[in-house]
Amino acid sequence: MAGKQNLSFEFFPPRNDEALDELTRTAKDLGQLNPEFFSVTYGAGGSSQNKTLETVLKTREATDLKVAPHLTCVGSNKENMQALLDEYQLHGINHLVCLRGDIPSGLMHPGEFLHASDLVSFIREHSGDHFTIDVASYPEPHPESNSPDEDIKHFINKAKAGANSSITQYFYNVDAYLYFVDNVRSQGLDIPIVPGIMPITNYKGLIRFSASCGAEIPRWIQLRLEAYQHDIKSLKSFGEDVVTSLCQQLIDNEVPGLHFYTMNKTEPTLNICNNLDLVG
Numbered sequence: 001m002a003g004k005q006n007l008s009f010e011f012f013p014p015r016n017d018e019a020l021d022e023l024t025r026t027a028k029d030l031g032q033l034n035p036e037f038f039s040v041t042y043g044a045g046g047s048s049q050n051k052t053l054e055t056v057l058k059t060r061e062a063t064d065l066k067v068a069p070h071l072t073c074v075g076s077n078k079e080n081m082q083a084l085l086d087e088y089q090l091h092g093i094n095h096l097v098c099l100r101g102d103i104p105s106g107l108m109h110p111g112e113f114l115h116a117s118d119l120v121s122f123i124r125e126h127s128g129d130h131f132t133i134d135v136a137s138y139p140e141p142h143p144e145s146n147s148p149d150e151d152i153k154h155f156i157n158k159a160k161a162g163a164n165s166s167i168t169q170y171f172y173n174v175d176a177y178l179y180f181v182d183n184v185r186s187q188g189l190d191i192p193i194v195p196g197i198m199p200i201t202n203y204k205g206l207i208r209f210s211a212s213c214g215a216e217i218p219r220w221i222q223l224r225l226e227a228y229q230h231d232i233k234s235l236k237s238f239g240e241d242v243v244t245s246l247c248q249q250l251i252d253n254e255v256p257g258l259h260f261y262t263m264n265k266t267e268p269t270l271n272i273c274n275n276l277d278l279v280g
């Protein structure tokens with residue numbers, strides 16, 4: 001319930017109309033938790049900006065709650081970014097999540113915006129303070145960064161460019177998050193750093209994706225998931241326990257919110273919020 005814990009829920013644009021209808025039901029169900037906002041990814045899995053907008057508008061219509069589209073440097077130039085920002089503003093959207101995006105293999109140059117900080121600067125220049133801007137951060141440093149300290153420096157630069165708040169890559173090591181936040185605070189940056197939470201619902205997909213995005217699966221978790229990989233009921237039950245406990249530790253450490261990577265599914269996120277007594 002609002003007041004208990006700030007929540008936000010991330011979706012990706014569904015592939016077809018049927019899946020979009022299903023997502024609308026998911027949004028309504030999760031909307032009962034009264035999240036601060038939903039967000040909708042762009043580019044991941046080949047989604048187009050039109051699909052992101054369509055999903056944003058449908059989600060907002062279904063729930064009457066705020067929805068923030070994601071934007072990426074990859075696939076953008078100043079001209080189409082300007083047009084997109086105008087379109088979002090016209091639709092009454094005032095919250096964005098700004099990313100660099102993952103560079104598709106074979107593409108040498110990501111475009112006119114090299115880093116998320118360039119995109120944030122451009123938006124502030126073009127749209128002033130109209131948008132609240134979230135950016136990504138990485139408690140277990142971004143896989144391409146040269147060093148943890150440099151990664152933090154680049155994160156701080158995104159805030160200096162005008163980001164209001166941050167959502168982290170998911171992690172299963174609370175200490176990594178707490179150490180990262182302490183480090184950032186010691187350098188004078190005080191924007192909210194909201195932990196990104198990935199519910200655990202399968203084995204192979206999680207291992208593959210975690211390897212590519214640099215999220216560590218602790219050995220004790222990995223071994224159990226491996227053992228349960230053909231027993232989906234046990235796997236989901238274990239995953240729910242692990243992620244509930246992770247969230248509880250984060251709440252005990254007074255995090256500014258929890259951002260769930262829902263993977264467009266109701267149950268895993270809802271069950272965790274239920275366990276945490278966040279359902280009103």
Ligand code: FAD
Nearest residue numbers: 041042043070099100101115116136142144145151154169
């Ligand atoms: P940046 O902040 O640009 O950082 C990327 C790398 O460059 C880092 O290693 C950083 O240390 C380094 N760097 C930054 N600035 C500089 C500089 N000035 N000079 C040299 N090096 C620099 N991807 C999608 O495609 N679509 C999405 O919708 C999407 N949503 C996401 C939401 C969240 C909350 C998160 C955490 C990630 C999301 N991603 C998404 C993935 C994201 O695009 C990738 O993690 C990407 O590899 C990095 O994006 P970034 O915005 O952190 O990039």
